[in-house]
Amino acid sequence: MTEIKQTSTNFSNKSALSDECPEAYASTIIGGQWTLVICSWLLSGKLRFGELKKKLPNITERMLTLQLRKLEENMIISRTVYAEVPPRVEYELTPIGYSLKPVIKELENWGVHHKKLTSKQLETEG
Amino acid sequence: MTEIKQTSTNFSNKSALSDECPEAYASTIIGGQWTLVICSWLLSGKLRFGELKKKLPNITERMLTLQLRKLEENMIISRTVYAEVPPRVEYELTPIGYSLKPVIKELENWGVHHKKLTSKQLETEG
DNA sequence: GTCAATACTTACATTTTTTATAGTACATAA
C-alpha cells in the first residue's frame, strides 16, 4: 500500500483497466484485504478506531490505519477528530460510501451461494 | 499467486475473514487484477485463450494463464480442450460464474457513479 | 528439415500488500 511506483507496468496496467472498465476500477477501490469488512461494519453506523479494532480482532493497527486512510482518500468514509484527551476519532460512511450497500449485498449473496455450491461439490467428490 | 504459505498470518487472516464474511470471501475469489475483466468478456460468450489475450492487450500469457487457472479452480469458468493441432482451448462461464452478472453490474454502476463524483470533486477543488 | 500457429510452462525479478514490533503525543488521575 504505502507507496506505489508510478513508473511500473503494474501501475499502468491498473490505470488502463480502471479507465476502461468501471468494475475493475471499483475493485481496486474496495479490493483491499479488510476493506469490505470495514465498510460492512460502518453500514450499521459510525465507529471509533478502537471499536473497529475490536470488530476485526486480527487486524494490526497499522493495517487498520492504512485501510482507513485509503477509504478516506477515496471518499468512502469521513473522519472526525474530537479535540479531547485521550483522543477520539470517528469514522463514518459518506453518501457514496453508503451507496456501496447494494454492491456489498450482491457480493454477499453470491459469496453465500458459491460457498454452498462448492461445499456440496466437495461432498459429492469425497 | 503461484504459491501461498498456509502457515502465514496472512493466510489465516484471509481464511477467518472468508469464513465470517461472505463478501470478503467473494472478494478473494474475484479480486484478482484481471479477473473481473475476463469474466465481463466471458459474459458475452465463450472465448479462446488467444481471443482473450487480444481483448486484454497488456496482459502477459503467464498472468492470463494464472487467472484462468484460478477461475477454473473456483468453478467460475470451464475449460474445453480440442484435440487439434495447433491446439484450441475454449473458456466459458459456468452457471455460478454466469451468476456473477448482477455482482458485476452493481460494481459497474457504482464504479461509474464514483468516478463521476470524484472527477466533479476535482473540478471544484481545482 | 524448417517454419508456423496455438496454448501454454518455467525460472527469475520486481512491485505491492500485509504483518511484526516498538515507539509517540497528549492531559488527566493517582
Add this chain to the structure above:
DNA sequence: TTATGTACTATAAAAAATGTAAGTATTGAC
C-alpha cells in the same frame, strides 16, 4: 512522578501478486 488510554507513526521484514523473457509440444505446410 508515574501510569493510563487512545489513535496513531516508523521501520523492517515477510508474503503475495505481478511482470519479463525465454522455452516447450504438436503436426501439417512448404
